[in-house]
Amino acid sequence: MSKVIKNGTVVTADLTYKADVLIEGDVITAIGPDLQGDEVLDATGCYIMPGGIDPHTHLEMPFMGTYSADDFESGTRAALAGGTTMVVDFALPSPGQGMLDALQMWDNKSTRAHCDYSFHMAVTWWDKQVFDEMPAVIERGITTFKHFMAYKGALMVNDDELYASFSRLSELGGIAMVHAENGDVVAELSAKLLAAGNTGPEAHAYSRPPQVEGEATNRAIMIADMAGVPLYVVHTSCEESHEAIRRARMAGKRVWGEPLIQHLTLDDSEYANADWDHAARRVMSPPFRNKQHQDSLWAGLQSGSLSCVATDHCAFTTEQKRNGVDDFTKIPNGTGGLEDRLPMLWTHGVNTGRLTPNEFVAVTSTNIAKILNCYPRKGAVLVGSDADLVVWDPEKSKTISATDQQSAIDYNVFEGQEVKGLPRYTLTRGRVAFADGAIIPEPGHGQFVARAPKGAVNEALSTWKELTAPRAVERSGIPATGV
Numbered sequence: 038m039s040k041v042i043k044n045g046t047v048v049t050a051d052l053t054y055k056a057d058v059l060i061e062g063d064v065i066t067a068i069g070p071d072l073q074g075d076e077v078l079d080a081t082g083c084y085i086m087p088g089g090i091d092p093h094t095h096l097e098m099p100f101m102g103t104y105s106a107d108d109f110e111s112g113t114r115a116a117l118a119g120g121t122t123m124v125v126d127f128a129l130p131s132p133g134q135g136m137l138d139a140l141q142m143w144d145n146k147s148t149r150a151h152c153d154y155s156f157h158m159a160v161t162w163w164d165k166q167v168f169d170e171m172p173a174v175i176e177r178g179i180t181t182f183k184h185f186m187a188y189k190g191a192l193m194v195n196d197d198e199l200y201a202s203f204s205r206l207s208e209l210g211g212i213a214m215v216h217a218e219n220g221d222v223v224a225e226l227s228a229k230l231l232a233a234g235n236t237g238p239e240a241h242a243y244s245r246p247p248q249v250e251g252e253a254t255n256r257a258i259m260i261a262d263m264a265g266v267p268l269y270v271v272h273t274s275c276e277e278s279h280e281a282i283r284r285a286r287m288a289g290k291r292v293w294g295e296p297l298i299q300h301l302t303l304d305d306s307e308y309a310n311a312d313w314d315h316a317a318r319r320v321m322s323p324p325f326r327n328k329q330h331q332d333s334l335w336a337g338l339q340s341g342s343l344s345c346v347a348t349d350h351c352a353f354t355t356e357q358k359r360n361g362v363d364d365f366t367k368i369p370n371g372t373g374g375l376e377d378r379l380p381m382l383w384t385h386g387v388n389t390g391r392l393t394p395n396e397f398v399a400v401t402s403t404n405i406a407k408i409l410n411c412y413p414r415k416g417a418v419l420v421g422s423d424a425d426l427v428v429w430d431p432e433k434s435k436t437i438s439a440t441d442q443q444s445a446i447d448y449n450v451f452e453g454q455e456v457k458g459l460p461r462y463t464l465t466r467g468r469v470a471f472a473d474g475a476i477i478p479e480p481g482h483g484q485f486v487a488r489a490p491k492g493a494v495n496e497a498l499s500t501w502k503e504l505t506a507p508r509a510v511e512r513s514g515i516p517a518t519g520v
């Protein structure tokens with residue numbers, strides 16, 4: 038049975054035009070005037086846009102002694118309710134576990150997904166098994182490998198491991214990703230704060246200042262440059278990190294930065310709240326920053342020096358957060374955002390004039406589809422593309438509240454925020470999964486999206502080539518050593 042979306046305006050990363058969109062099965066089969074279909078979805082007053090792609094989620098992830106509370110079932114329901122039609126989650130091997138075993142676990146976790154999904158792979162140590170398994174992981178359609186430069190003693194990798202892994206990815210045509218914070222300095226600052234009696238959630242922010250993020254971002258860029266691998270910097274939260282990314286891009290390096298909707302719209306005054314629960318619920322890494330850093334992130338989206346807006350959706354209940362009631366280092370790090378990313382970005386970006394609707398589509402969908410090599414199957418409104426679409430009503434508004442959210446947790450970090458701009462319909466591969474404020478569930482509808490390597494290297498830069506192809510100087514007379 039075919040469907041036609043009528044009377045709307047198609048908005049993509051580069052074009053805005055009036056057209057109907059015809060869907061047959063999973064895909065778009067025609068775009069143009071006066072199309073006919075068995076079922077009509079009315080888009081009067083709405084924009085027809087590529088569904089959002091959230092490139093950064095942690096669903097049912099074992100972390101800090103617990104599991105993140107949203108799984109693929111509730112997480113993808115939240116995604117669809119907010120106009121997001123694909124999530125990319127991080128497969129995380131437990132200590133000693135092979136990457137292929139971890140992938141099997143993530144395959145099992147994701148069987149109840151409501152929308153399509155893909156994975157990144159985390160590299161949390163380096164050894165021969167990781168080296169040997171990387172080609173098979175890429176063969177499975179996972180080309181992006183995340184490295185934690187923080188979480189010392191748990192997930193953190195050191196510079197030798199970063200260089201080894203980045204070099205291997207360069208050979209295989211993969212993309213390196215980093216959580217960029219200097220984990221050694223964070224550990225020292227945390228110990229110092231605790232020793233001085235600073236046990237509350239506000240100390241979490243003091244233990245991870247912008248400098249630790251800027252330093253690690255610079256270091257990761259330089260190591261990626263020497264290894265000759267493209268680099269994607271997740272959750273860019275501050276000017277120090279953004280500045281390093283800007284500089285790298287201006288020098289011709291393939292380096293991308295990803296601000297989160299939380300960092301764009303919430304600031305560090307949240308940690309000064311006298312209510313412990315309020316502050317602890319907002320503990321995430323990197324922490325929220327001040328207004329100057331927020332301005333830097335918005336400017337990056339406008340100018341193109343930052344590429345994609347994500348959530349790092351890693352939700353914990355209040356009960357889970359209270360594990361750190363007398364020690365901030367034990368508060369599980371993470372916040373939700375999957376359902377709110379698009380409405381919050383539209384409200385604070387498009388409605389304020391900071392972003393055009395086309396830029397909105399670029400940073401929520403199209404840019405990441407291109408980086409991850411699943412464009413134009415995803416991130417596009419084109420004949421042949423998957424019908425992952427959001428019919429967006431710019432006049433629809435609501436007040437965000439945990440009482441009517443899809444996420445499994447008992448609060449929302451955006452509680453009380455007014456948003457204007459919400460989905461009327463969300464379609465996942467042609468299936469209407471959200472209509473007029475309600476989810477129409479079909480767990481298991483979501484499919485894994487395999488991605489092929491692009492084989493991109495940092496060709497534009499001269500230095501790494503010299504480093505990777507050194508030549509010994511030929512000499513005629515070699516002086517004798519010793520006497």
Ligand code: DUC
Pocket residue numbers: 095216320321322323349351370371372
């Ligand atoms: N930061 C978080 O806040 N949660 C999950 C992992 C991370 O890096």
Ligand code: ZN
Pocket residue numbers: 216271272322323
């Ligand atoms: Zn991270």
Ligand code: ZN
Pocket residue numbers: 093094095271349
């Ligand atoms: Zn993350």
Ligand code: ZN
Pocket residue numbers: 468479481482
């Ligand atoms: Zn289905």
